Amino acid sequence: MKLSVRRGAAALIGSGTLLGALAFAVAPTALADDPPPPPNCTAADFAGVNSGVSAATSAYLFTHPDVNAFFTGLHGKPRTEIKSDVQDYFNANPQARDELTNIRQPLADIKNRCGFSNVAPTP
Template identity: 60%
Template sequence: MLLSARAGRRAVAGAMGAGAIAGAMLFGALPSAMADDPALNPPNCTAADLAGVASGVSASTSAYLFSHPDVNYFFTSLEGLPRDEVRSQVSTYMDQNPGVKADLTGIRQPLVDLKNRCGAPPAPAIP
């Protein structure tokens, strides 16, 4: 089944938005990034590093969704639902599709690694 161009744009925008939100959360959690003390500012923990990793995760997520139309359709179908319902449906979907869960967890692992290396609190796991 082919999705409309509008649905495709929404999926890409959603993937990019998720990366941007994750990036914003990490950037907000790293106030020491501007500190002069190297002990407080680990290497490769700059805003540029964050942007690069987040854009890579977003691009990989987009490619995954385009190459897995059923997963793309599921996430696209969540648009407009209340946040708690989205969370519940995603959790159920991931429990029923452990391969998708493993794939998406692997795709976002570089962002988790960056957060862990740079001292940010760990991101919540995909349900």
């Protein structure tokens, strides 16, 4: 009885190993059909850029209490209202618009260079 269980386990492990080896053998062939991504366009690269932009945005908002108060005041509003309020605010405060746009520029750059499509547009 124990011998049958061992043989079954060995067969299961062996088949898993074989499937894993096949997956690694086939993966380069499947990947070879797609062009290589541009350099520095991995998920880690995007996450790094995104975290830098988030940190810079946080620092900006802490050092610009009026802008921070405006964006904090948007909480709970409908999206359509937020969009028009932000546009009105930026029209009345072009310096804040330009500064925040510059902070977010690295996101736009990596999106354009790497072809990411799920990145929020700059204001």
